[in-house]
Amino acid sequence: MAAPRRRLFEGFRLRDLRRRLSLSQASMAARLGISVPYLSQIENNDRPITDIVLLALAREFPLEASEIGAQSETSALLRTIDAATDSSIPADRIDEADVRRGLEQQPLLARRLVALHEAYRRSQAQLRVLDDRFDSGSGDAAPLPWEEVRDWFQAEGNYIDAIDRSAEVLAEAVDEGIGGLESRLLRWHGIAVLAGDGGGSQLSHFDPAARTLTIAGGLPPESRAFLLAHRLVRHEFANEMRLVIDRSGLAAPASRELLSVGLANYAAGALLMPYARFRSAARDVRHDIDRLRQRFGVSFEQACHRLSTLQRPGEAGLPFFFCRVDMAGNITKRHSATRLQFAALGGACPLWVVHEAVAIPDRILVQLAEMPDGTRYVSMAKGLVKPSGSYTRSPRRYAVALGCEEAHAADFVYADALRPGGAATPIGASCRICPRLDCDQRAFPPAGSVIEIDADRRTIVPYLLR
Structure with a gap:
């Protein structure tokens, strides 16, 4: 029995x-x-x-x-x-x-x-790694410092508990707005904030001897606030960041320095958008980025990025993926708290709405997409332009994308523009690892595939996959 x-x-x-x-x-x-x-x-x-x-x-x-x-x-x-x-x-x-x-x-x-x-599944994950290595040209060489730091943040779930909680406490002690940040820098650290030239590539410069922080003129308020917060947390959280770096396992000096910058960026975002308040506000407005950026005085990209970091144990926010794509289709920032694992290097699937958004600045595009494993995602993408401050320098153009699984559509305001259960755009991570056999946008065959050529038949893609 x-x-x-x-x-x-x-x-x-x-x-x-x-x-x-x-x-x-x-x-x-x-x-x-x-x-x-x-x-x-x-x-x-x-x-x-x-x-x-x-x-x-x-x-x-x-x-x-x-x-x-x-x-x-x-x-x-x-x-x-x-x-x-x-x-x-x-x-x-x-x-x-x-x-x-x-x-x-x-x-x-x-x-x-x-x-x-x-x-x-493990082989698919390994194939993604090989695809990244192929795009970067690194082969079997040791990962570059920025790759090490990127992978470290991904392994941490893009959430650093000690720094995030410290930033939440500091936010309660600092008066709101740019004035509060400048006052804290001057009174607690003896750092005076000066205005600099806004026509070059340098956004800010800290002179430790003179105790001055020079910020480029003409920057929007949210950029100025972030630079002030970045400098403040480097002084306030020096010990916490040093401890995280020592425990990171990164040995190369360049990797450790780059991680230091990344941690300061993370802490600055956590200071401007304190965890509990930001998570609660995001839930109240159904993750409407424009309403969040106005409420917290941050940029559209900063608000998107912060949403992807809300992974505190027991108090996690909605699981999002976030990325930034430039005009050439390169993914310059990426993080996923979902099952979506897009290419870490090079470009993403050309059918993904984020590529269209790059060419249409200041307009939000929404897409229901389906990955080869059948998981469906609601994606929001917006093209952004950052002025250079000078006619002689081209502005920076890129797009950011934020998305979640369709199961969370009720909590994502951008899903309202889509028909529930409607047709989804079939996308993949990259052509080299996408198993779809009938994609008209395919740039080259997937790795390990067998192709057939028929000289008497003309199709959109000049080969058949088997």
Whole structure:
């Protein structure tokens, strides 16, 4: 006789997940397809978490819910369903009922399927790394300092707890606005702020001997505020940043110096947009960037970037991806708290709306896109122009993109412009690793593919993929 299945009482994990996502019990219950009283009973451990609820959690919150029931029998079912229904694999999917029967009747075969699927995903991740190396021309050479720092921030989830909390405390002690930052620099650190020439490439310069900070004239208020905050946190959080750098594992002096700059940038953003206040405001306005930037006196890009850093344990914001793309299609900033992993170097998929946004400054474009694995994302992109301050210097033109999974569309104001469940644009990470066989925008074949040439047939792409 089979042993009775262990009943799963992990309501506290479900409650913590709901709070991290800033969802009410009514919202969470609706997403899971259960009643509010039933959800309340589960959270209070009055009722166990059933297979049906676990499956609903896996569908609605695939990243966040991974720890719930991780040791239960249902976790094997979830992994097997994931492997059997992965839409990035060009073969018929297996429905849930057949997966259940297969797991019961052929458990070794099911485990083998899961192992192969996980190996496939690892190979895709390795292929992305190779794609990055190919684009950078670095081959097997050691990563460049900026690559090391970028990867370090990604590994940290783009959230640095000690610095973020210190910035939140400092924000309460500093008067709001540019005047408050200048006053704190002068009174606490003896640093006077001077106006400089606005026609060159230098935005600011700190003279430690004279104790002066010169900021280029003509900068918009939000840029001036960020430069003031950047200088202030370098003095206020010197010890915290040194400790983070020492623990980072980065050995090269250039990498450590670059990390120091990156941490100061992070801290400046955290100071201007304190975690709890910014997260609460973002939720209230459904992540409307224009309303957030006006409320906190920051730029459009700064507000987008800050939203992608709200990953405090137990108090996480909506999981976003964020990136910045230049006129040539190069991704110059990127971070993802979602399953989306776009190319770290070079350009992104040409079908992604961010490329169109570069050419249309100060206009917000919205897109529903679908990755090869079937995950759908709502993307918002806006082209931006930063004046140079001089006719002899070209302005900087680029676009920023912010997005989340379609499951969070109700909390993302830009999704209102899209039809729920409507047709999505099929995109990929980059041509070299995208498995789509019928893309008219493909620049070159995917790595490892077999191409066929038919000289008597003319198509948009001059080869067939097999």
